[in-house]
Amino acid sequence: MDHRLSVVTVATRDLDSARTFYREAFGWDPHLDVPGEIVFYQVAAGLLLGFFEVGSFDRDLGAPAGTTIGPSGMTLAHNVGDRDAVRALADAMAAAGGTVLKPPQEGEFGGVFHALVRDPNDVLWEVAHNPSWRIADDGTVELT
Structure with missing residues (x-):
């Protein structure tokens, strides 16, 4: 199965x-x-x-x-290719009606640069760039 x-x-x-x-x-x-x-x-x-x-x-x-x-106690995450993409997507999400809870900044864990945005129905999104992670063309997340 x-x-x-x-x-x-x-x-x-x-x-x-x-x-x-x-x-x-x-x-x-x-x-x-x-x-x-x-x-x-x-x-x-x-x-x-x-x-x-x-x-x-x-x-x-x-x-x-x-x-x-x-939902509560969870985030959906969208990993992007660089810090500018974090800023751009967080801005687009805010312009579309989202609420920026944490503007783009260095994260506390694992070398990530990220933002946290709440959608109009309270879904929390992390928009992140982690230079140690790679998203392959097939969508596989490679952690290093």
């Missing part, structure tokens, strides 16, 4: 703001878009990132309405 992560789905209060943010900040076009319900983006080979309207998400889980409010 192949145990591989293929979809990350996030409950979102405002599906339209998520759609706008990811189009404007990252330039992503939806892989599948069901208005009022869910939108999926192909974010890497074999990996979809989905945003599911919270009411539909709760119904799908069989949870009482309004109990699912989104």
Whole structure:
């Protein structure tokens, strides 16, 4: 059996703001878009990132309405090629409606230069450049 992560789905209060943010900040076009319900983006080979309207998400889980409010205690990370790309993407995310929580700066751990940005639905993103890491053309992350 192949145990591989293929979809990350996030409950979102405002599906339209998520759609706008990811189009404007990252330039992503939806892989599948069901208005009022869910939108999926192909974010890497074999990996979809989905945003599911919270009411539909709760119904799908069989949870009482309004109990699912989104992620906490986690970040999604986008690693880029250099420090200027960190600055540029953090700026694009802010212009698209994100909130910069930590402007581009040296990180405390592992030689990373990064920024932290919250999307309009409270998803936390780390935009990072780590000169010790390499992202291969096939998406494999090489840690050195």
